[in-house]
Amino acid sequence: MADSTQTYDVIVVGSGASGGWACKRLAEAGLKVALLEAGRPQSDKNFTEHKPLFDLKYRDLAKSMITKTRPIQSGFDICTEYNYEWFANDLDEPYSTPDDKPFHWLGRVRMTGGRTNVWGRVSLRFSDFDFRAASHDGQGENWPITYKEIEPYYDLVEEYVGICGLAEGLSHLPDSKFQPPMPLTCQETLLRNRAKQKLGWTVTPARSANLTKSLKGRAACHYCGPCERGCQSKSYFNSAFTTVADAVRSGNCTLISNAMAYKVLMDMDRNRAQGVLYVDRNTLEQREVSARAVVLCAQAQESVRILLNSATTQHPGGLGNSSGVLGHYLTAHIRSAGGSGEMPAFDTKPTLRGPHRPVGFYVPRFRNLKDGPQSKNFVRGYGFEGDTQIDFNWLATGFGEAYKKSLHETQSQISMTGFGEVLPRWDNFVEIDKNKVDKFGIPVLRIHMSNGPNETAMLKDIADSAGQLLEAGGAKNIHTYADPPRGRWAVHEAGIARMGNDPKKSVLTAFQQTHDVRNLFVMDASGFPSNPCQNPTLTIMALCVRSCDFLMDEMKKGDF
Numbered sequence: 317m318a319d320s321t322q323t324y325d326v327i328v329v330g331s332g333a334s335g336g337w338a339c340k341r342l343a344e345a346g347l348k349v350a351l352l353e354a355g356r357p358q359s360d361k362n363f364t365e366h367k368p369l370f371d372l373k374y375r376d377l378a379k380s381m382i383t384k385t386r387p388i389q390s391g392f393d394i395c396t397e398y399n400y401e402w403f404a405n406d407l408d409e410p411y412s413t414p415d416d417k418p419f420h421w422l423g424r425v426r427m428t429g430g431r432t433n434v435w436g437r438v439s440l441r442f443s444d445f446d447f448r449a450a451s452h453d454g455q456g457e458n459w460p461i462t463y464k465e466i467e468p469y470y471d472l473v474e475e476y477v478g479i480c481g482l483a484e485g486l487s488h489l490p491d492s493k494f495q496p497p498m499p500l501t502c503q504e505t506l507l508r509n510r511a512k513q514k515l516g517w518t519v520t521p522a523r524s525a526n527l528t529k530s531l532k533g534r535a536a537c538h539y540c541g542p543c544e545r546g547c548q549s550k551s552y553f554n555s556a557f558t559t560v561a562d563a564v565r566s567g568n569c570t571l572i573s574n575a576m577a578y579k580v581l582m583d584m585d586r587n588r589a590q591g592v593l594y595v596d597r598n599t600l601e602q603r604e605v606s607a608r609a610v611v612l613c614a615q616a617q618e619s620v621r622i623l624l625n626s627a628t629t630q631h632p633g634g635l636g637n638s639s640g641v642l643g644h645y646l647t648a649h650i651r652s653a654g655g656s657g658e659m660p661a662f663d664t665k666p667t668l669r670g671p672h673r674p675v676g677f678y679v680p681r682f683r684n685l686k687d688g689p690q691s692k693n694f695v696r697g698y699g700f701e702g703d704t705q706i707d708f709n710w711l712a713t714g715f716g717e718a719y720k721k722s723l724h725e726t727q728s729q730i731s732m733t734g735f736g737e738v739l740p741r742w743d744n745f746v747e748i749d750k751n752k753v754d755k756f757g758i759p760v761l762r763i764h765m766s767n768g769p770n771e772t773a774m775l776k777d778i779a780d781s782a783g784q785l786l787e788a789g790g791a792k793n794i795h796t797y798a799d800p801p802r803g804r805w806a807v808h809e810a811g812i813a814r815m816g817n818d819p820k821k822s823v824l825t826a827f828q829q830t831h832d833v834r835n836l837f838v839m840d841a842s843g844f845p846s847n848p849c850q851n852p853t854l855t856i857m858a859l860c861v862r863s864c865d866f867l868m869d870e871m872k873k874g875d876f
């Protein structure tokens with residue numbers, strides 16, 4: 317429980333990928349940190365990665381029980397009877413969209429650790445090619461940072477998180493400080509060799525925040541499979557048992573759970589943030605906590621919701637919004653195109669509960685690269701995440717011995733999904749819905765998001781190239797698809813409080829400090845000026861640590 321009379325040095329809102337790092341960096345440096353987290357505390361007792369289906373009350377067959385309270389969150393296959401209570405109750409925490417622009421705001425986790433409890437863990441660096449994308453094709457804005465500036469922070473984060481992967485020497489996808497990769501299957505090795513030979517494309521083991529070697533008291537992964545249910549051996553990266561635990565252990569970080577931040581409180585005379593007003597989820601009481609600086613890390617939409625709800629007479633459009641761009645340029649990743657095909661089984665045998673590699677393979681972007689051919693139909697690019705399924709022939713027919721034999725014929729299927737960059741557009745935005753509040757009385761977001769012509773053209777190309785890749789790999793019975801997103805985007809939202817050097821066109825500086833209020837920072841993906849096709853979280857974490865170092869320097873100067 318927070319001591320309401322205590323003034324902290326920094327309030328961090330949100331304990332996920334960014335908030336965990338902010339707390340660790342600041343608290344270990346000796347600052348007194350209050351961590352406001354809307355969700356419940358996480359604990360090993362909640363981890364069920366080894367619990368068999370038959371131990372569940374409904375054998376995970378009662379979807380209707382989950383959809384009663386989580387009609388949106390349960391649209392994700394990782395939200396199951398095992399873990400659904402980790403996710404936000406959609407009825408308590410609604411949002412709205414125009415009828416013709418459905419947006420499935422998935423992965424809203426309400427536990428310490430946020431989305432890192434259930435994330436897919438693919439961890440990829442951005443490059444200068446991404447940071448300067450606007451210079452290449454004229455779309456959007458460049459980033460106000462260079463690769464050289466963020467590189468030491470990638471190194472620092474990776475050495476702590478533990479990323480397995482294979483160095484490939486690609487300039488547009490810089491290599492990380494890798495732990496050994498998880499091996500490719502025989503089918504994927506064939507795909508890798510043939511893709512390189514025939515197309516010049518790279519198929520590489522997934523770069524993933526799963527340990528292949530023990531690290532700082534966390535054991536190497538033992539291939540049990542369902543990381544989204546937690547991990548007793550702490551072998552994947554989850555802020556709950558890594559960064560947040562370290563911060564709390566330092567003695568300088570107070571975790572205040574069930575604390576739903578409503579707004580940033582301002583000292584109007586000094587134009588400085590002075591605290592945060594939050595609602596206790598259990599008692600619905602409003603409480604205040606004070607500090608010298610405020611850092612929002614609540615996930616892009618949630619942080620921007622807080623800024624918009626913090627409007628004052630001096631900041632009528634929301635805090636940090638003198639440019640008018642706050643809430644605009646929402647991006648995510650399209651992920652509704654890809655393909656699959658049958659590969660030779662070689663001698664691989666299916667098992668019912670054998671070891672299960674928790675990661676697959678990755679195909680780095682190969683379209684519209686700096687020195688390569690440019691597509692006539694779209695700008696930017698996409699990568700593929702893929703996997704091999706080795707299974708019994710469940711469609712076997714017949715009876716007796718013949719049936720048994722047919723059932724044991726190994727089925728080997730490779731599948732891949734494209735993750736494509738979405739251009740930042742003004743008309744993809746969030747605003748406060750004036751007619752709706754959540755269970756805590758906090759005004760909710762109205763989200764306007766749709767794909768534009770660039771995304772539509774890219775989706776088609778993703779399907780075509782998935783087919784090309786599978787064919788090059790020797791797959792049979794190839795199936796490709798390119799569906800419009802229908803409201804379903806990758807949970808990689810970014811960009812609605814973008815960084816930039818020009819305060820007239822951006823909300824945050826290159827150190828994620830609001831241009832308008834010097835002691836107010838937003839350190840999640842809200843600040844991304846664009847959303848390259850690589851998964852965002854590694855960059856979220858690296859940027860956050862860099863910005864915390866800046867914040868501490870400013871504090872030492874006595875600036876706030």
Ligand SMILES: Cc1cc2nc3c(=O)[nH]c(=O)nc-3n(C[C@H](O)[C@H](O)[C@H](O)COP(=O)(O)OP(=O)(O)OC[C@H]3O[C@@H](n4cnc5c(N)ncnc54)[C@H](O)[C@@H]3O)c2cc1C
Pocket residue numbers: 329330331332333334335352353354355394422423424425426427428429430431432434435436437438439440575576577578613614615616618619622807808840841851852853854856
């Ligand atoms: C299923 C899934 C798979 C994913 N796979 C990948 C992947 O493979 N690679 C990758 O890079 N990324 C992946 N992501 C995305 C990744 O999880 C996010 O990019 C990352 O966690 C974002 O970090 P964050 O700190 O911004 O937010 P989060 O990690 O979501 O943390 C935000 C925290 O803030 C809390 N919060 C929200 N509002 C408030 C409030 N008002 N007051 C107090 N607290 C609040 C939340 O409860 C939450 O704990 C995946 C996400 C999901 C859901």
Ligand code: SF4
Pocket residue numbers: 365526527536537538539540541542543544546547548549550551552672673674
């Ligand atoms: S597969 Fe590995 S990282 Fe995932 S839950 Fe099992 S041991 Fe942990």
